[in-house]
């Protein structure tokens with residue numbers, strides 16, 4: 768008998784299968800928290816077009832909801848363990864595509880034709896990978912689409928978070944622990960400008976201006 772999606776989802780939340788392997792070959796799970804998984808389960812529809820960097824519990828849930836989903840992840844054992852868990856739990860991955868590459872290599876080649884309903888950035892956390900992940904996917908996100916950014920407590924991801932929360936085209940709609948959710952209100956609209964750093968509130972808020980002033984003074988004193 769086929770188990771219901773709700774039943775399988777409860778199993779994913781309760782069992783948190785250890786799909787992530789450490790370099791020593793130990794198994795563990797560093798997946799999204801329960802409330803974030805619930806958001807994906809409750810808000811994605813069969814046929815939603817979605818993309819994530821990294822893979823794991825989130826991939827199982829995107830697959831379970833019937834999304835046409837792409838997971839970009841260089842670590843083959845993470846892909847294999849996610850597939851094994853899907854088989855064990857009864858999650859169909861028929862509409863899930865794994866791209867076994869680093870996102871920073873793959874994403875610049877992403878077709879601009881495909882429009883996305885949701886993006887999850889939870890792949891590499893070293894500088895500047897979260898920014899690259901955002902930069903190369905955000906244009907493909909539909910208006911009102913959802914951008915999920917995990918691990919905003921990490922320094923690199925926090926830079927992206929601090930930037931996005933000041934930009935009018937991104938509206939923060941919720942946060943569950945270290946995972947934040949944005950909705951895209953509009954396109955950035957700066958495509959034809961040769962430089963638009965001044966119109967990014969991240970660069971022009973009081974702290975940023977103060978730090979710019981301090982750096983210029985220090986540079987002048989040195990010379």
Ligand SMILES: C[S@@+](CC[C@H](N)C(=O)[O-])C[C@H]1O[C@@H](n2cnc3c(N)ncnc32)[C@H](O)[C@@H]1O
Pocket residue numbers: 787797798799820821822823824825826839840841842845868869870871889890891892896
């Ligand atoms: C925190 S885990 C993802 C957890 C997943 N969202 C979940 O809910 O289980 C991070 C993943 O990013 C992958 N990763 C590491 N570096 C990456 C890169 N440069 N590009 C894409 N994925 C990367 C890792 O292999 C790992 O699978």
